Amino acid sequence: MTRSEKIEVISKLEESFKVSEAIVVCDYKGLPTKKLEELRNNARENNVKVQIIKNTLANIALNNSGKTGLVLKDTNIYLWGDDQLNVSKVVAKFEENNDKFQIKTAFIDNEVADVAKVKALAKMPSRNELLAMLLQVWKAPIANFTIGLNALKNKKETE
Structure with a gap:
């Protein structure tokens, strides 16, 4: 990726993160591509965006959008959207059916949230x-x- 492409990705993510009510970071290591496509299709139906992003780019975009405090390590997939319930439900439902998919952390209600809060929102x-x-x-x-x-x-x- 060239520097200009990285800047473009960061600016698009920053705009998207600013308007989102919930951002959930999950581990997807070892998950087959077919399962990732299932996640993407389910997310698309619920107006949730899904993207695998390099942690450095995601961290810059999150900080620029005012959402700080997330600790990003290893391989991550990011799910975000306008409705925090939809995001939480998509993530929690997918995690129940897949052992290799785990919720790591989230940013909900302008604060860093743990796995328990995401699962609690999913039940609402x-x-x-x-x-x-x-x-x-x-x-x-x-x-x-x-x-x-x-x-x-x-x-x-x-x-």
Whole structure:
């Protein structure tokens, strides 16, 4: 990679990291290419970006975007996105199914986060799931009222 290419990569990563709510760093050493493609496809479906980046370039981009404190060592794959729940769910689900894929560290809510926080976020319901739960709660009284009215109507008809 030439110096100008490195500068271009850093600037693109910096822009992307600035707007992302979650950045997760994982170890992928020994993972077959087919599995990496599965991860990329799953991430693409959930609007999560995945890229293998040299640690020095990633460190520069992270520092320039104001996200400092991540310790980067060995081989890393980076996953980031606008929705921290989506990023956490993609990473945690993939880690459950693959022994050679491990979450190392993350940057969530403008601070360095550990593996436990990423896994805790992955267990939380998404926005759409929360809206569906809320809709069910709102719908329940109306449904019970109509069931009661129908039962009353049937009782009056039989009398």
